[in-house]
Amino acid sequence: xxxxxxxxxxxxxxxxxxxxxxxxxxxxxxxxxxxxxxxxxxxxxxxxxxxxxxxxxxxxxxxxxxxxxxxxxxxxxxxxxxxxxxxxxxxxxxxxxxxxxxxxxxxxxxxxxxxxxxxxxxxxxxxxxxxxxxxxxxxxxxxxxxxxxxxxxxxxxxxxxxxxxxxxxxxxxxxxxxxxxxxxxxxxxxxxxxxxxxxxxxxxxxxxxxxxxxxxxxxxxxxxxxxxxxxxxxxxxxxxxxxxxxxxxxxxxxxxxxxxxxxxxxxxxxxxxxxxxxxxxxxxxxxxxxxxxxxxxxxxxxxxxx
Numbered sequence: 001x002x003x004x005x006x007x008x009x010x011x012x013x014x015x016x017x018x019x020x021x022x023x024x025x026x027x028x029x030x031x032x033x034x035x036x037x038x039x040x041x042x043x044x045x046x047x048x049x050x051x052x053x054x055x056x057x058x059x060x061x062x063x064x065x066x067x068x069x070x071x072x073x074x075x076x077x078x079x080x081x082x083x084x085x086x087x088x089x090x091x092x093x094x095x096x097x098x099x100x101x102x103x104x105x106x107x108x109x110x111x112x113x114x115x116x117x118x119x120x121x122x123x124x125x126x127x128x129x130x131x132x133x134x135x136x137x138x139x140x141x142x143x144x145x146x147x148x149x150x151x152x153x154x155x156x157x158x159x160x161x162x163x164x165x166x167x168x169x170x171x172x173x174x175x176x177x178x179x180x181x182x183x184x185x186x187x188x189x190x191x192x193x194x195x196x197x198x199x200x201x202x203x204x205x206x207x208x209x210x211x212x213x214x215x216x217x218x219x220x221x222x223x224x225x226x227x228x229x230x231x232x233x234x235x236x237x238x239x240x241x242x243x244x245x246x247x248x249x250x251x252x253x254x255x256x257x258x259x260x261x262x263x264x265x266x267x268x269x270x271x272x273x274x275x276x277x278x279x280x281x282x283x284x285x286x287x288x289x290x291x292x293x294x295x296x297x298x299x300x301x302x303x304x305x306x
Contacts, residue, residue, distance in 0.1 A: 041146060042104035045154040053099050053155075055224045055249065057147040060092050062248020063219065064140045066241050072129040075121070081132050082118060089113045089139060105146070112142045173295060175201040176226045178246065180214045180236030185277065189231045189258050196288035197296040202226070206238055214238045218245050226250060227294045229287070232259045232269070240268050247271070256290050258283075 046053050067088065072081055093113070097106040117135060119128035175197050179186030182205055193201045204221045206214035215238065222228065228246040232239050246255045257274045259266075275286045 041149055042102075042108055043153075044100040044102050044105045046099065046150070047101050047156065048099055050150050050153070050155050052224065053150050053153075054147060056095060056099060057143060057150065059219065059245070059249040060088075060095065061140060061143050061147070062245050063215070064088060064136055064143070065248065066215070066244050068133060068136060068140075072125060074125060078119065078125060078128045078132070081129065085132055085136055086116055089116070092139070092143065109139075109142065109146075113139050174223050174226045175199065175229065175291070175296065176204055176222055177201045177229045177231065178204045178214060178218055178222075178239070178242050179231040180206045180233065180238045180242075183231075183233060183236075185233055185260060186231045188277070189229060192258075192284045192287055193229050193291070195284070196291045201229070206236075214242045215245055218242050218249075222246065222249060224249075227254050227256070227291065227296070229256045229258055229291075232257050232263050232266075234260055234263060240266075243268065243272065254294065256287070256294075258287065 067084055070081060072078055093106050093110050096109055097103050117131060119131045175193050177190050177193055186205065190201060190203055202223065204217050206217060228250055230239055230243045230246060243255065243257060252271045255272055257269050257272045259274055259276045261276060261278065273290050275283050275290065277283050
């Protein structure tokens, strides 16, 4: 197939076939196929608890919404966007196959996501980007409708072996610190969280390479039920993307932004509790108060671990 994006370039989890991958110019009549309309969802029961299924769907939706905000300047950015979209779709399909008792919902999602229409290279970058974003919005709408149906679905009666549900039932919620790099500020924040909670937090940091970005690491490592403390540095815009992911996965009330000086007024932070690092220990006290509000007490935590 002669296309703008060979399947090897896209490199996604989703299997790209002649049926599921199509190169197409943007035409006024082209939208997602009528058969892919997100209605009449299969009535499949859950293979996990409702809380776990809802958490996973929120996280995937948050990842998709972050992708919508990506800035696209040229052809290389379009290629990256197309690869990320295909990979995100493939991950969603695989997740649905694991979280529901049968494959009907995974298959229904694949039907909604296909054909994956790759923009032709001879149209403007703006038109290529619009085509990809329309496909992404369509899939997000489908996932939102699926999430709305979770509360009505049957869940397993025996959940004793569900480790992530045990996290929710545990007395101590896991604190997690997210940082784009292992910077001096990140190390300082880890120490402050450990002092405030009495436990060493889970540390999630970005690694070199696209697959090691802070967002990808958060998708892999952020536990359900955690309280996330995100280090926001001027040199690391990836931390703002991770902040949005944490808000979608955990809820903004369970996310704290610790900012380098001068960054606390950023519009992206208006929905979050923020602490600005300053000379002295006042900022550490502010962070401790916020963590206590989230249920942590260093004395209580240390006592339970002795």
